[in-house]
Amino acid sequence: MRRVADPQQTIRARGEPMLWLCGGALATCLLMVAGLLLFVGWNGGATFWPRPLMAVALRDGSTLLGEVTRDDTYTPSAERLAELPDEWRTAATVAVQSRGGTAHRRLLRTGNTGDHFRWVDDFAVTAETRPELAVVIDRRASVEREAWGKWYGYLDALLLDGEPVATTPRDALARIAKEHPAAMQRNERIESLREHAIGRLADAEEEARLAIRRADLRHGANSPQHGLAQAAFDALRVEQVQARKAIDTELTALRTENERWQLRLRNADGRTEKLHLADVVRIHAPNDLSLAGQLSVYADRWWEFLTAAPRETNQEGGVWPAIFCTVLMTLLMSLLVVPFGVLAALYIREYAKAGILISAVRVAVNNLAGVPSIVFGVFGLGFFCYIIGGSIDSLFYPERLPNPTFGTGALIWASLTLALLTLPVVIVSTEEALAAVPSSMREGSYACGASKWQTIRRIVLPRAMPGLMTGVILAMARGAGEVAPLMLVGAVKLAPRLPFDGDAPFFHPSRSFMHLGFHIYDLGFQSQNSEANKPMVFTTTLLLIGVVLFLNVTAVWLRSRLRRRFVGAQF
């Protein structure tokens, strides 16, 4: 009998609907991922673009200058309209009615402090211009002036010792471009003197003070060792007076030079104010910039963001320390988790006899992957920081107590905590990779007279290496993005020093550190200025994605090289 195909049957048999279902699922996943990347990329990428400045004259007679950050359409309530002054309530009501009861408004950023974000209703605007020479200045906070961040207004003149040397805005901008680098260099020198030179003196003094404590603890307060240490300390103090004096002289000279240059500025209301050139981080007139100029400002801001240390409670400046520490911590974590995870998986898969105990261990390991990460943070704080770190302190650094050295959040404890957190990922994927090594290969090796360890080292591990790398990649991705446990075990808002620097012994695992994830949390949710920080939150998120992507791509590249070496076509 000929088999007659039922049309319904063939569709199901050919699996067309399944094809569409699977393809659709994949497309949805891709769409979501692409959407996320686009959203973060767009918002984060736009932060540093110099936006045009807008001057708006309002019906109440005031003038605002700033950049438009957002706009929306809303329905103004009757009370809102009723509150308006009589002169223009009618005009506003008409405008609203003509739009079907809605109004359009824009959020204008007019500065960095005080009343710096203003919603401007379209119906309240009488005139609006783009003043060609309006400038935006990124300011640093200085000793005498608390205000920092963006400033919008007009540049009147550049003053040297109080006398104008350039009086038109364009001249002043050109002159500033010439003088600014020198001022920046002086600033850098001041920073370096304050941080390194003075810091080093303070360190030496602290070290000498600790030497006295150490002598006390070891030999008693009346011992000759105490006397020696005390004498060394006194000598150091005398020496340091000289050094301090030299530094102070240089600092004063630099500051005096910095104070000679000033900018005379006029804000949107016409009030004038003065600003030291040294407190200007960047000045430009966005409405006057060519595309190349805009690009150069954009690149300059990115460069600062990527390479500079943060300023003004992290809200300005760069995130270099956070990038560095994130990468360092992730690598340290991988370095810690891989040997442990691989050895544990080797034992479970290769040595242990299959049985209830091993199944229980396996279940436990899998469950460990589901434990909320904050639990690991609490454990890390309690066990690593307090118990292990505390013991290290009392054994090796008793003279510093009660100030903790290792007995508090530290890079090494954070790495260990994350290593613990990612251990299940590494164990499970390593185990799978080991299981995927064909038993015929092992048998071939045993048949050659190889021992178990020789077989593992020469055949099993190389062959499982790509799968093992997959585990490392997953662990790294998980570890680099984890924030909650880090807040407990060492991530801080502002780490004064990197855990890796020029001071012997160069690597300081006991230092606290900055982390991009924590930085995002801190910027977005811990500071009062959240509206102003929003763009930075996106930019930092974009950067975090970039860093994780970079780490993963490196690992994937490594894996593909290994795979090409160890797993060929079978036939």
Next chain:
Amino acid sequence: MAEPKRQIPRRMDMMQPTPRPLPASPPEQPRTGDRHTSGVLDAIARGERVESRIHEQVANEDPVLGIENFSLFYGPSKALHDVNLRVPRGKVTALIGPSGCGKSTLLRSINRLNDLIDNVRIAGDMKLNGDSIYGPRVDVIELRKRMGMVFQKSNPFPMSIYENVVYPLRIDGVRDRAMLDEVCERSLRGAALWDEVKDRLHASALRLSGGQQQRVCIARAIAAEPEVLLMDEPCSALDPIATGKIEDLIWELKGTYSVVLVTHNMQQAARCSDYTAFFYLGRLIEYGPTETIFTRPLTTETEDYVSGRFG
């Protein structure tokens, strides 16, 4: 190996379609009363113990490997039933029998690879040159170093061809480059692969074709000059030319080495081996000189099997 070579029938002959390739004894020839009449199958079906028919020529040979009353269980099921087999020194012994009759199992028992499988139980013993294989104080690793094995499915290691071949020396800690090079070349020539790979010895062995991979495994098995060479269908993935070369190799090895060869190819068994053992359902049915097994077997089952009427 100055021993005169027997003329090995080339595989080319085989390419001609021959309905009955072997000179099995014609069925109409009158049978001697000595023969079993098809009782073996019934005996097995009844679960009775089946006595192996061992030709007396075997007893004259000096055994390199003695399998004594060997039984093996995979969990509850018995895969080998009281096998008694003396593998003569310096000769090629072929194991034949239908699929699933336990040839591979027996071969893997000889170098104790079955230890790796959970719930395998054995009874009886084997002796390699008089040393017990399953004795309590046997160093399995030393034991395996004395044998080479070629598996039914080729299993090259994930490393270069060179490293694959010298692997047995590497695990013994040999570092001498000249010696490794020499062993590599000799083994690859022996396995009829040298000319094909001599320019890419350091390329991955996993990129070779299936047949080339199998020959790498053969080269690896002979690299350490084992006392006994266990070959589990070494030619199943090879073309007639390579098969011919491997058969030449087996022929050459004989004398120096003792070879146990599992094969499904009756011609191969007839051409290469000195002795042939016929297995059926885990029992050794008949064991004797190849000539006799193929022309005047003692049991009808063997006769049916070698003449292709059975399977």
